[in-house]
Amino acid sequence: MAFIKPSPFSPLLTLLLFILSSLLIPAHSVEFAVGDKDGWRIPSSKADDFYNEWASKQRFQVNDTVRFVYKKDSVLVVNDTEYRKCHSVQPIFFSNNGDTEYTLDRPGLFYFISGVSGHCERGQKMIIKVLEPQSEPSPPAGGSGASKAGMIGASLIVSQIVIALLGFFFS
Structure with a gap:
């Protein structure tokens, strides 16, 4: 041989x-399916903080994306005041295509609400905290x-x- x-x-x-x-x-980014298998919908009356609980279990990094899957609804990115009021006249971002991806392009807080009247008040809203960039990116703590x-x-x-x-x- x-x-x-x-x-x-x-x-x-x-x-x-x-x-x-x-x-x-390239550096990796992760796509998160909002609400996992439940998608973006009005949570049950017993789980009105459903989306904030879901978001708190994830580790979001700069350039990750969140994907909203829904029917006859919409996704708005708003500021803190509009989030608390569940109302926005001029959202930062709006989509109603049923399958929306949004890139988390900076560290800090992102505020999401449904644009359908009454949905946000019933719990269809969420705050995502994006972590400051680290020297070594950390994978999310569980989830999708x-x-x-x-x-x-x-x-x-x-x-x-x-x-x-x-x-x-x-x-």
Whole structure:
């Protein structure tokens, strides 16, 4: 059986390929399905704080997205005052397409309400807190996004190992 003798440049090429693969893979973001399987709807009378409880169990980072799935409703991003009043004349963002994605583009608080009359007053509203960026992004603490973040990290490691091995054996 013949062995391939690596050239003296193999370690350098392997290191170069490893660095390039790290730079080409974009930073991850997570998409959260608001309300998980329940979607965006009026919560039951016993769970009028349903969406704030759901949001408090997630770890939102800058550039994550929240996805609202609903029928005959709407999503408004509003300020704190409009959130407390459950009413907005000029929302920051409005959508009524039934499948709305909104990117959390900064750290801080985001206020969401339903634009259908009476829905916000019955609990269809939510505050999301987006964490300050960290040197190492933390995956969400459970919920719909945790498995996606883990899979992205695992695929990054596997791809870098494969590239390093290819660089070692074929240089």
